[in-house]
Amino acid sequence: MTRILIVDDNAQNLYLLESILKPKQFEVIPARNGAEALDLAGKNPPDLIISDILMPVMDGFELLRRWRSDERLKNIPFIVYTATYTDPKDEAFALKLGADRFILKPQKADTLSRIVSETLEESRRKSPVPPQNAPGDEREILRQYNEVLFRKLEKKVQDLENEIVEHRQAEERTKLANRKLSLMTDVTSQDIQNKVFALRGYIALIQKHQQDEESSSGIGKILEIIEAIESIIQRTKEYQQMGLGQLRWIPVDRAIGMQMSLQSRKHSITSRCNLHGLEIYCDPLINRVFYNLINNAIRHGGKTSSISFSFCKEPGRLILICEDDGVGIPLEEKPMIFDRIAGGKGKFGLFFVREFLTLSGMTITETGTPGQGARFEIAIPEGSFRFSGSA
Structure with a gap:
């Protein structure tokens, strides 16, 4: 053969x-x-x-x-x-x-x-x-060999330069498209806000002259819709900023403390942070993640009185844990809690949390026991976390 x-x-x-x-x-x-x-x-x-x-x-x-x-x-x-x-x-x-x-x-x-x-x-x-x-040709062969290699290297360099130019052009096109989209979103949001402001003014006039129960009920529903519209505008602005911020090391305990301080003005709730100087390398918009986790515990946890943040290390990653002492999440709802629309009600907060963390190379899961409180675990990969003093 x-x-x-x-x-x-x-x-x-x-x-x-x-x-x-x-x-x-x-x-x-x-x-x-x-x-x-x-x-x-x-x-x-x-x-x-x-x-x-x-x-x-x-x-x-x-x-x-x-x-x-x-x-x-x-x-x-x-x-x-x-x-x-x-x-x-x-x-x-x-x-x-x-x-x-x-x-x-x-x-x-x-x-x-x-x-x-x-x-x-x-x-x-x-x-x-x-x-x-013949042996006498060795020098000529070596010269030609070097010439071939140099020509190939020169072509590779040219190809690389072309790729860099194309990449930069694509980046510029993307930036321009993002600026246009951002401008359109800002203008649209501002227009809607102006209309909502005017609508509130007209409702105030109606409330002043209409005192019957039926009118009050209708006006109350209109105000609920207006608040929902304003909430959507705020969420749109948050989502618009996702992934656009300059990455930096964020002190987690400080970020959580700031969000807890804002929430404690409206709600009687205590917090514990055992994070030992933990820092995460990410977009400053991570603050909205902590806000939404805390807000979720307060709004949906029943009689939540305490929220704690801790961490544990695993091979190749760190797990940031957020726990509360509320009623927890029913088993049948767990698969849907990170969906934008869940059970017919808008759940943008946790949807935003998952999307932001995914774009940042992190993941989030809910592992709490129903009736004993919610427990969210954020997995942060090696290289994206450190402890102050170790940099």
Whole structure:
């Protein structure tokens, strides 16, 4: 059986070559770089070699040069199969080194099989020949080799520069689109707020002249709708700012303390923070996460009187824990608590929390026991947290 040595550092490319050659009754020997190929060929020379060029340890050009300098291997046909070195000068250099064929990836299975068969047949008809490059040509070969590598490096640098330019242009387009969207949102929100303000004025006039119970009930419902609209406007502004803030180290205990201070003015509630100087690297909008967690405990916890924040370390991450002593979350509601619409009622607060944390590379889950209070766990990956004094 004809033995073919295939050389490529990409496992998928090796697999594709094997899947093409084996059905044609070729024995296939894979190698991952030029050095490994030389070692395998030295132990048991193949009937033909197909090699990539761009590989670690030893590339295809150096493999070809050594192949043609080896007395046992020099007459074995060598096919260069590359997707990276595509310049005509690359092909000319490979042929000068002694390649029998220079073909570009990818090739159809039938085409590649035909080329292999033709190369084998041509090799059988050819008389053995000495290496094409005499010792005196080594300096010229090295010069051409360096020229090929420099040309490839130059192209890679140019490609990288083009990618950077395209990336910057895409960033500018995105920034412009965001500015337009932000402006539209601001203008729309302001227009709605102006209309709501005017509407409140008209309602005040109606309340002044209409004192009957039916009118009061209707006006009360209108005011509820107005408050809902104002709440939506505020939420829209919050969501609009998500991911736009400058990342910085946020002292968690200070951020929580500020939010608790705001809430304690309206509600009788105590808090405990055992965080030992914990800091999180994220958008300052994280303050709204703590606000929403505290607000959720107060609004939906029944008779919540205490909220605590603590943490525990796990491999590769830190878990920030928020617990309260309220009624907890019923099992049937747990799957929906982070949805924007849950049970027919708007639940933007926890939806915002989840979305913000996801954009920040963090996750949140609720693990509390119904009847014993809610427990939220925020998973913060390694590198995004530290303790003050350890920076």
